Amino acid sequence: MRVVILVTLFGLSLAQHNAHIKNGRTTIVHLFEWRWADIAAECERYLGPNGFGGVQISPPNEHIVLDSPWRPWWQRYQPISYKLCSRSGSEDELRDMITRCNSVGVNVYVDAVINHMARADGGEGNHSSCGSWFSVYTMEFPSVPYSSWDFNDNKCYTGSGNIENYGDPNQVRDCRLDRLLDLALEKEYVRGKVAEYMNSLIDMGVAGFRVDACKHMWPGDLDNVFRRLNNLSTKWFPSGSRPFIYQEVIDLGGEPITSKEYFHLGRVTEFKYGAKLGTVFRKWNGEKLCYTKNWGEGWGFMSDGNALVFIDNHDNQRGHGAGGASIIPFWDSRLHKMAVGYMLAHPYGLTRVMSSYRWDRYIVDGKDQNDWMGPPNNSDGSTKPVPINPDHTCGDKWVCEHRWRQIKNMVIFRNVVNGQPHANWWDNQSNQVAFGRGDRGFIIFNNDDWDLDVILNTGMPAGTYCDVISGDKEGDRCTGKQIQVGSDGRAHFNISNREEDPFVAIHAESKL
Ligand code: 5J7
Numbered sequence: 037m038r039v040v041i042l043v044t045l046f047g048l049s050l051a052q053h054n055a056h057i058k059n060g061r062t063t064i065v066h067l068f069e070w071r072w073a074d075i076a077a078e079c080e081r082y083l084g085p086n087g088f089g090g091v092q093i094s095p096p097n098e099h100i101v102l103d104s105p106w107r108p109w110w111q112r113y114q115p116i117s118y119k120l121c122s123r124s125g126s127e128d129e130l131r132d133m134i135t136r137c138n139s140v141g142v143n144v145y146v147d148a149v150i151n152h153m154a155r156a157d158g159g160e161g162n163h164s165s166c167g168s169w170f171s172v173y174t175m176e177f178p179s180v181p182y183s184s185w186d187f188n189d190n191k192c193y194t195g196s197g198n199i200e201n202y203g204d205p206n207q208v209r210d211c212r213l214d215r216l217l218d219l220a221l222e223k224e225y226v227r228g229k230v231a232e233y234m235n236s237l238i239d240m241g242v243a244g245f246r247v248d249a250c251k252h253m254w255p256g257d258l259d260n261v262f263r264r265l266n267n268l269s270t271k272w273f274p275s276g277s278r279p280f281i282y283q284e285v286i287d288l289g290g291e292p293i294t295s296k297e298y299f300h301l302g303r304v305t306e307f308k309y310g311a312k313l314g315t316v317f318r319k320w321n322g323e324k325l326c327y328t329k330n331w332g333e334g335w336g337f338m339s340d341g342n343a344l345v346f347i348d349n350h351d352n353q354r355g356h357g358a359g360g361a362s363i364i365p366f367w368d369s370r371l372h373k374m375a376v377g378y379m380l381a382h383p384y385g386l387t388r389v390m391s392s393y394r395w396d397r398y399i400v401d402g403k404d405q406n407d408w409m410g411p412p413n414n415s416d417g418s419t420k421p422v423p424i425n426p427d428h429t430c431g432d433k434w435v436c437e438h439r440w441r442q443i444k445n446m447v448i449f450r451n452v453v454n455g456q457p458h459a460n461w462w463d464n465q466s467n468q469v470a471f472g473r474g475d476r477g478f479i480i481f482n483n484d485d486w487d488l489d490v491i492l493n494t495g496m497p498a499g500t501y502c503d504v505i506s507g508d509k510e511g512d513r514c515t516g517k518q519i520q521v522g523s524d525g526r527a528h529f530n531i532s533n534r535e536e537d538p539f540v541a542i543h544a545e546s547k548l
C-alpha cells in the first residue's frame with residue numbers, strides 16, 4: 037500500500053515537469069509585456085507556423101499602477117487582485133488569446149505572482165489596472181479579498197520587516213522581499229485564493245505556470261497549492277494532464293536555499309546557464325568555448341529533466357538581477373544570436389527564448405538609470421501594439437528576437453533534432469567548436485579572432501544543405517551559404533571571424 041502511494045505521489049509531481057508541448061515542438065518564447073491581442077495574432081501568424089511550442093505571458097492579474105517611476109515594468113509584479121485585467125488587456129482578450137494560441141498548437145504559460153502583493157510604499161486608492169481600491173497601509177485588498185491577517189508580518193523577526201540576510205531561510209520566506217507585502221501561504225484561506233486564481237486560468241486553457249519568486253516561498257506551501265490545481269482542460273490536453281510548473285529560483289550558489297528543494301514540484305529556472313554561457317562567449321575569466329564540451333550537468337547545473345534554461349530574462353537583461361554583467365541580452369546582438377543558437381542546438385534543458393522591447397539606455401557608473409522603463413507606450417500610458425514591418429521585423433521599439441532569422445531557424449533546428457544525442461564534437465582547443473545531434477543536425481561556431489577553415493565529420497547523410505544562419509531554404513535553393521556533405525559524412529566549413537554571424541547550422545529539413 038505504502039509503495040503504491042509513493043509511486044502515485046512521485047508520478048503526480050513528475051507530471052508537473054511535462055510542458056505538454058504539442059507536435060514535436062520544443063521551445064517557449066517569453067513575449068514580455070505584450071498585449072493579449074498581439075499575442076493572439078502572433079500565435080496565428082508566426083509562432084504556430086514557425087514551430088514555437090509555447091508562450092510565456094506577463095502576469096494577467098490586476099496590478100498596481102505607479103507614477104514614480106512612471107509605469108515601470110515591475111508594476112506587473114505588484115498584484116492588487118486576481119481579477120484578470122492588466123495593462124496587457126481584459127479578461128475577454130485574455131480568453132480569446134488563450135483559445136487562439138491553443139488552436140494553432142501553441143501553449144500558454146502564465147507568470148504567477150503569488151508570494152506577495154504590492155509594495156509597502158504603494159499607497160492607497162484606486163491606482164490599479166482594473167481600478168480596484170486597496171491600501172498597503174492597512175494591508176487591505178478587498179477585491180481578493182485579503183486583509184492584514186493574510187500577511188506574514190507576525191512570522192518575520194527582522195528589525196525592518198524586510199529580508200535582511202539571505203543566509204537565513206526563515207527570513208527569506210517569511211519577511212518582505214524589498215517591502216513587498218508577503219502573503220501567508222501557510223494559511224488555508226490564502227492557499228485557497230491562490231489556487232482559485234490559478235484554476236481560473238487552467239480552466240481557460242493555459243498549460244502551466246512560471247511561478248515568480250519561489251525562493252521566497254516554502255516548498256511545502258507550494259506543494260499544497262499545486263496539489264489543489266485542476267488538471268488541464270480536456271478541450272486542449274489529454275485527460276489527466278497536470279499543469280506544467282516552472283519555478284523561478286535564483287540559485288547561483290552561495291546561499292542556503294537551493295534549487296533542489298523545489299525539484300519535486302516542477303522544473304526550476306537554471307540561472308547559472310545564461311551567466312556561464314555569457315562568460316564563455318565574452319571570453320571572460322579565461323573561459324573558452326572549447327570548455328563547453330561537457331556543457332550541462334558537467335558544468336554543475338541541475339539535472340536535465342529539472343532545468344528551464346535561457347540566455348537572458350526580463351530581469352537580468354537590464355543588468356538588474358542574477359548573473360550581472362556577463363548576461364548577453366539583445367543589445368549585444370551578435371553574441372546574443374550565437375549564445376541562443378548554442379542553447380537551442382544543445383540537448384540540455386527546456387529552452388526559453390526572450391522577446392524584449394528597447395528602452396532608452398542611460399548608463400552612469402555602470403548602472404542603467406532607465407532599467408525601470410515599461411513597454412513602448414502611448415502618452416496615456418497604454419501599451420502600444422506590436423506593428424509588423426514588411427520584412428517581418430517588429431516596429432515601435434519591440435525587438436522580437438524570436439523573429440530574428442538566426443533565432444527562428446534555430447528554434448526549428450531544435451525541433452528537427454529533438455531526441456537525438458549530442459555527437460561528433462570537435463574543437464580547436466580555443467573558441468571554435470562544432471557538434472551534431474545524431475544524424476539530424478550539425479552546428480559550428482567561430483568565436484576566435486581568426487578564420488575557421490576545417491573539414492569535419494558531421495554525421496549527416498550526404499547532400500547539399502542550406503545553412504540556416506546566413507539564410508533560409510527556399511524551395512530548391514538556399515538564400516545563404518550551402519554546405520556539401522559527402523558520402524562519408526564529411527563537410528568543409530569556412531567561417532571568417534569578421535562575418536556578421538560567425539556560425540553555421542544545417543539540419544535534416546534544410547537539405548535541398
Ligand atoms: C528576488 C530574488 O530572490 C533575487 O535573487 C533577485 O535578484 C531579485 C528578486 C526580486 O524579485 C522580485 C519579484 C517580484 O515579483 C517583484 C519584485 O519587486 C521583486 C524584486 O524587487 C526583487 O529584487 C530586486 O532586485 C534585487 C537585485 C535587489 O536586491 C532587490 O532589493 C530588489 O531591488 C528593488 O527593485 C530595488 O531595491 C527597488 O528600488 C526597486 O524599486 C525594485 C524594482 O522591482 C524590481 O526590480 C523587480 C524585480 C523582479 C525580479 C524578478 O526576478 C522577477 O521575477 C520579477 C521582478
Ligand code: CA
Nearest residue numbers: 209210218252
Ligand atoms: Ca514569502
